[in-house]
Amino acid sequence: MRSINVIDITQKVKDVCITINYEIDPLVRAAFESAKIVEASKIGLNIIDDLIENSEIAKSYKAPICQDTGMIVAFVKLGQEVHIEGGSLEKAIHQGIREGYDEGYLRKSVVSDPLLRSNSGDNTPGVIYYEIAEGDVFEIELAAKGFGSENMSRSKMLKPSDGIEGVKAFVIETVEQAGSNPCPPIVVGVGIGGTLDKAAYIAKKALLRPLGSHHKDEHIEQLELELLDKINKLGIGPQGLGGTTTALAVHADTFPTHIAGLPVVVNINCHASRHQKVVL
Ligand code: SF4
Incomplete structure (x- = not known):
């Protein structure tokens, strides 16, 4: 049995929330470059250049790629031989989202009730899916989903x-x-x-x-x-x-x-x- 403390989970979730909002996926950046070779429209080419420039500004100024910094969706893969210690796994993930959106100055876009529409104030809750796996694997894949x-x-x-x-x-x-x-x-x-x-x-x-x-x-x-x-x-x-x-x-x-x-x-x-x- 392997133990993982919730403090480490919160820290990682926080870091990823900030990183994915500031730094474009290198594969997306590479795809922009490939698209420039085949894009037939001049305006289209200019837009791709703008998207590349925008991503470079975001990274260097530590600012979000887009004003909509998304709702977090988390896919958790939890091994049967992993023991989560120090508190609740779900609360740890939400705390990481809360801290990431606060410290990263990311827009809080989540409303607590879909009909009453008051902002939850900290971009929680995220949407969390759990997959139970064999062994002692522990992975969380986070996505910031713009609407x-x-x-x-x-x-x-x-x-x-x-x-x-x-x-x-x-x-x-x-x-x-x-x-x-x-x-x-x-x-x-x-x-x-x-x-x-x-x-x-x-x-x-x-x-x-x-x-x-x-x-x-x-x-x-x-x-x-x-x-x-x-x-x-x-x-x-x-x-x-x-x-x-x-x-x-x-x-x-x-x-x-x-x-x-x-x-x-x-x-x-x-x-x-x-x-x-x-x-x-
Ligand atoms: S879909 Fe939303 S998050 Fe994505 S670029 Fe447009 S405004 Fe930004």
């Missing part, structure tokens, strides 16, 4: 007979309807199968894969590549001002489902694709 992109996400319970063509049509329709709202170039997470909630979970989790990595199954990798190609032919372009760089990547994942259903969820990340894994 310009979250709001453009959609779900649909397709019929099994809709098949893969139905999935493709729904993903393309979702990105087309989103237009400039999710601040393209975007990352598109696609969850296929399971139940409605499971499809949403795997779509969001797929967004956390290293940018541009592909699914291990060849037919899903082909789906990712085809969707990326079709999305980038929509003409939405960087920040929606036209061009060929609408998405940097499509990450899809699947889960077994019921004979009578084909759930699909599209969860979108903006270009400020902020996430990082903590291993303790």
Whole structure:
């Protein structure tokens, strides 16, 4: 049995909340550079240059990449042979969010009640998912989810007979309807199968894969590549001002489902694709 103190968890969560808001993912930065080679629109190229400059200013001035510093979503992988000591794991994660958003001068964007709409004042609670694993592993992957992109996400319970063509049509329709709202170039997470909630979970989790990595199954990798190609032919372009760089990547994942259903969820990340894994 391995012990981990909640103080260390809070510290790591705090540090990551600040880092992901100040420093763009190096893979996103590399994708911007690659996009500059192929982007057909002059305005699109200028926007990509602006996004690169913005990320450099944020890093050097220790300021957020974007004014919407997001709601924290945490995916916890907890080994059965790990003992959390010193207090509550959940409270430790929330405390890390609280301290990170306070010390990092990050905008607090969470309202305590979705209908009464009063700000919780410290960006808590985060959304926390737990996965129990074998052994003594302990990982937390944190994402700061902006709602310009979250709001453009959609779900649909397709019929099994809709098949893969139905999935493709729904993903393309979702990105087309989103237009400039999710601040393209975007990352598109696609969850296929399971139940409605499971499809949403795997779509969001797929967004956390290293940018541009592909699914291990060849037919899903082909789906990712085809969707990326079709999305980038929509003409939405960087920040929606036209061009060929609408998405940097499509990450899809699947889960077994019921004979009578084909759930699909599209969860979108903006270009400020902020996430990082903590291993303790
Ligand atoms: S979608 Fe992303 S880039 Fe756009 S406002 Fe929200 S966090 Fe910022």
